[in-house]
Amino acid sequence: MVRSIKNPKKAKRKNKVKGIGSSSAAAPPMPVKxxxxxxxxxxxxxxxxxxxxxxxxxxxxxxxxxxLSFDIVRDTLGMIRTEFPHTAYxxxxxxxEKASSNSIGIFKISNISGKRRELVPPKKSTTPVTDMENDxxxxxxxxxxxxxxxxxxxxxxxxxxxxxxxxxNRIRAMTQSPHICASWADTGHVQIWDFSSHLNDLAASESNxxxxxxxxxxxxxxxxxxxxxxxxxxxxxxxxxxxLSGDCKNYIHFxxxxxxxxxxxxxTPFIGHTASVEDLQWSPTEQDIFASCSVDGTIAIWDVxxxxxxxDSFKAHDADVNVISWNRLASCMLASGSDDGTFSxxxxxxxxxxxxxxxxAHFAYHxxxxxxxxxxxxxxxxLAVSSADNQLTIWDLSLERDEEEExxxxxxxxxxxxxxxDLPPQLxxxxxxxxxxxxxHWNSQIPGMIISTAGDGFNILMPSNIQNxxxxxxx
Numbered sequence: 001m002v003r004s005i006k007n008p009k010k011a012k013r014k015n016k017v018k019g020i021g022s023s024s025a026a027a028p029p030m031p032v033k034x035x036x037x038x039x040x041x042x043x044x045x046x047x048x049x050x051x052x053x054x055x056x057x058x059x060x061x062x063x064x065x066x067x068l069s070f071d072i073v074r075d076t077l078g079m080i081r082t083e084f085p086h087t088a089y090x091x092x093x094x095x096x097e098k099a100s101s102n103s104i105g106i107f108k109i110s111n112i113s114g115k116r117r118e119l120v121p122p123k124k125s126t127t128p129v130t131d132m133e134n135d136x137x138x139x140x141x142x143x144x145x146x147x148x149x150x151x152x153x154x155x156x157x158x159x160x161x162x163x164x165x166x167x168x169n170r171i172r173a174m175t176q177s178p179h180i181c182a183s184w185a186d187t188g189h190v191q192i193w194d195f196s197s198h199l200n201d202l203a204a205s206e207s208n209x210x211x212x213x214x215x216x217x218x219x220x221x222x223x224x225x226x227x228x229x230x231x232x233x234x235x236x237x238x239x240x241x242x243x244l245s246g247d248c249k250n251y252i253h254f255x256x257x258x259x260x261x262x263x264x265x266x267x268t269p270f271i272g273h274t275a276s277v278e279d280l281q282w283s284p285t286e287q288d289i290f291a292s293c294s295v296d297g298t299i300a301i302w303d304v305x306x307x308x309x310x311x312d313s314f315k316a317h318d319a320d321v322n323v324i325s326w327n328r329l330a331s332c333m334l335a336s337g338s339d340d341g342t343f344s345x346x347x348x349x350x351x352x353x354x355x356x357x358x359x360x361a362h363f364a365y366h367x368x369x370x371x372x373x374x375x376x377x378x379x380x381x382x383l384a385v386s387s388a389d390n391q392l393t394i395w396d397l398s399l400e401r402d403e404e405e406e407x408x409x410x411x412x413x414x415x416x417x418x419x420x421x422d423l424p425p426q427l428x429x430x431x432x433x434x435x436x437x438x439x440x441h442w443n444s445q446i447p448g449m450i451i452s453t454a455g456d457g458f459n460i461l462m463p464s465n466i467q468n469x470x471x472x473x474x475x
Contacts, residue, residue, distance in 0.1 A: 037391055056464050057114025061157050062457030063105045065094035068438050069170040070453050074178040081446050086112040088443060091181050093168020102167055103215050104183060106195050107159040108202040117464040158205060160198040161215045169231045176240040186229045190245045191220035221261045232280040238287040246277030252292060254304055272300050272310040278321060284328040293321035293336060312351055314358055323373045329380035337370025343385055361397055365424060371437060377444040384450055386437040392452050394429040401425040429463045
């Protein structure tokens with residue numbers, strides 16, 4: 001568990017000034033200690049340091065105004081990519097101070113560099129660890145300024161901006177046609193956009209395009225007004241163009257495509273929740289089934305073929321259910337995150353039993369509201385969670401504590417790690433350094449890569465211990 005640093009080069013210079021490991025006369029290093037968020041306190045003068053060896057890759061960037069929501073746009077560079085450097089495409093919606101200043105950013109991040117790391121080093125190194133990008137960039141300039149178009153780690157950003165009326169509460173790219181995106185505005189409107197021209201321009205260019213300074217005016221393909229604003233929206237993974245949108249008035253509307261650029265929205269909503277609908281998820285295996293969660297603490301299951309009432313519903317948490325994620329590799333599993341900081345794993349097969357107890361795992365690690373939750377697209381037992389406590393955590397539900405294995409690991413490290421003893425064995429990784437994390441997504445084309453957005457920008461991270469889906473070197 002480590003805390004990230006927004007400016008690795010500044011940290012690099014600071015370490016060199018201290019002369020860590022660079023002189024025999026230097027003071028002996030302090031014992032390594034894992035800092036526990038929410039448990040340990042920082043004393044005056046203390047500063048958390050990122051351990052770059054915990055990441056195969058770690059990058060930070062921003063596009064101006066904070067973004068409450070974003071989505072990864074599937075590209076044509078390859079379905080499973082494991083070699084650095086990487087390239088990724090995104091869409092994100094801003095939260096500007098003035099409604100007229102909002103936009104949707106379509107951007108490309110290239111030269112995402114990194115290095116495959118060993119979980120247990122073969123031997124202790126006498127060389128100081130400074131910046132995880134040393135292998136990719138030896139520049140050690142003392143300049144404190146950094147270009148907005150090139151991150152401190154050498155990654156490059158190319159951005160196109162499209163004007164958007166009102167703040168963007170949530171944005172999603174269609175799975176089958178990723179240039180088609182849906183945005184939820186705080187004005188109460190859901191809009192469908194075609195960003196193909198912008199994505200094509202980004203793909204064709206190797207240099208920065210406009211830097212986001214030019215905001216294009218573009219009409220949406222389609223627009224629908226709810227009775228109130230909302231956050232819940234989801235494209236069907238099975239039927240191209242099918243969409244769901246849910247609002248704070250408890251209404252869920254079903255969108256059916258009539259052409260590539262037009263939709264029929266059922267004006268009669270699905271009604272069942274008694275409070276705001278917070279999130280929606282289509283079933284990964286049944287094209288007419290979807291799930292919803294609500295401030296009323298429940299999760300409901302719906303079938304678009306059998307009327308406007310839920311076919312089933314169950315109490316999921318004692319507080320608001322903020323987010324849900326339907327496991328696409330194990331379709332009986334649904335994860336939910338609550339306003340009380342807990343998250344649960346539900347086995348939907350249990351709804352057929354008399355007891356109807358769906359919870360197969362429940363975690364109370366986070367102490368502030370869960371803001372995002374998502375299953376890994378490559379490992380059925382792995383999921384990532386973000387919270388208002390400024391932590392992004394990664395979990396593997398297949399793990400159990402093995403004291404013998406832990407003892408063997410400590411022996412291999414040849415040093416005292418001072419790891420906390422009371423952490424859940426399923427907790428794989430804790431990422432920090434971002435303030436007010438709002439949303440995260442796994443990159444389905446780059447195994448092990450997670451992108452997150454927060455009040456102070458975006459992070460791209462690839463933890464070094466999330467590599468069981470990657471082939472070994474030379475394979």
